[in-house]
Amino acid sequence: MRRLGLGATLGAGIALGALLPPLATSLRSWLGAGEEAVPAAKADDGLVVLSAEQIAAEHIGAVAAAPGTLARVITAPAVLTADSDRIGKVAAKVAGTIAELRKKLGDVVEKGEVVAVIDSREVADAKSDYLAALVALDLQTALFQREKGLYEKKIAAEQSFLKARGAYEEARLHVDLARQKLAALDLSDEEIAELPRQKPSALRRKDIRAPSGGKVIERRVVLGQPVGGEGQEKELYAIADLSILSAEISVAIADLADVREGQRVRLTHGEEAAAEGRIVYIRPTIDHETHSGRAIASFSNEALQLRPGAAMTARVFLTEREAAVRIPRSALVSFEGEQVVFVRAPDGFVKRKVAAGESDRDFVEIQSGLAPGEEVAATNVFVLKAELGKTRLEGLD
Structure with a gap:
């Protein structure tokens, strides 16, 4: 009987041992059923598996690789001014008194239009x-x-x-x-x-005509005021055509040698682009107060959105060239000593090694490894890099 009881106990132990692993697996599965699934990365092919909802939740933005321009740009402060070739002064060439003033501040004036009348002996x-x-x-x-x-x-x-x-x-x-x-x-x-x-x-009446068209920006006299004589006011109005404006750009001496007439200039105010123009003149002298050079750029202002006297930021495009494939700089990352991008795939993003070329402040040229039209992660790329790195470490355990 003792021998029979020992055999039964041994058989029960063996059967229990065979059942423990499946039970443990089922228990772990049951305990984890309520937890949110964690994105899985496949270290062997560089795939980070993410659903569309997870991509949106992590704020991972993708952009398409495409041809574009690479530019070497300098940034400098600029001040808007009226174009000196488009400012007219209405002067009294005879001595007399103001009999009529036909224009107010802000009025539009045509070239040759009578703007005032002087009573003159x-x-x-x-x-x-x-x-x-x-x-x-x-x-x-x-x-x-x-x-x-x-x-x-x-x-x-x-x-x-x-x-x-x-x-x-x-x-x-x-x-x-x-x-x-x-x-x-x-x-x-x-x-x-x-x-x-x-x-x-x-x-006795003398018509005073506008020498140029534009808007009245100054009115310096009143009715009945003597003008044109010795010690008297000779300028009646100032008229400016503000459809074309100039900008005085302060260029650092280190950058002055690279600035050329004809280069493209973009004016910005804060983060918003305001206008684009070209450099038309570079002063040969240096400002002794600021120790900087001066470049004059011309801008179209047909909508009259720009105002003389406004302080702006000028981006001067020193060089520009076309790149066959261009992506944002944020899309290119270093991973395990290689330059890689994360290309959009049906299941998420795939790490891909690329060869980068020249770059500017915003974009980088891709010489090989990426074709135009392929989408790459450009924002919050560190999430993909971290997930792939974590999977690699888990694979080593």
Whole structure:
């Protein structure tokens, strides 16, 4: 009986030992059923298995590799200014008082448009002299024609003819001199031609016209104010065409040798791009206060969004070249001594070794290992790198 009991006990132990591993496995599976599944990485092929929901939860963004431009760029402070070739000063070229001001600040002005009227004795005297010279010329012309006819018919003496011709030439000279004086007072040929038909009350009035088109940015006089004389205001308005602006860019001396006319410039304010233009001039001197060079760039401002005087940041593109395949710099990482990217796959992302070329501040060229159109992880790439590294370590245990 003792021998039979010992055999039964031994058989039960063997059977229990055979059942323990499956039971332990089932127990572990049961205990872990309620836990969230952890993304699995396959170390052998570099695959990090992630579902679309997990990719979104980890904020992993993917971008497509594509051709693009690589640029060497410098960043420098810039200040917007009005283009000096598009600023006009409306000046009083005669002494008088302001009779009319036809434009206010901000008004749009066309080139040649009358913007003010001056009441001027100087203009009245010049117009009167011209009109008197015209009357005298008409009289001397009639006398000269009469004497010329009599002389040709041998009725009048040559002396009378020569005297009449001299008076005629003198009268014509007076008209020319009076016309030149009016032109010096800024009267146009059309205005001078209209003088004989002008009312006497208008002789004192002088129209002031805009030398260029644009917007009124300054008005320096008021109605009734004396202008144009000694010690008096001569500038009435300042007009600027703000559809084209300039920017003065402070370039560090170390970068000045690489800056060229014609290079592309992008103005930014904060993180937003404001305008793009080109360098049109580089000053040959150095600012002794800032110890920097000055480059002038021109920008289109048709929408009038840019304002003179604003401080901006200028990005000057020193060199630009095309790359067949380009990805964001954040997409390229180092893993176990190799430069790799994580390429989008149906099950997640796959590590792939690539050969990188030149780069700029934002992008890097891929010379081999990646084709245009393939998507690579570009944000939160460290999550993929960490997961793959952890799997490699677990594989060593």
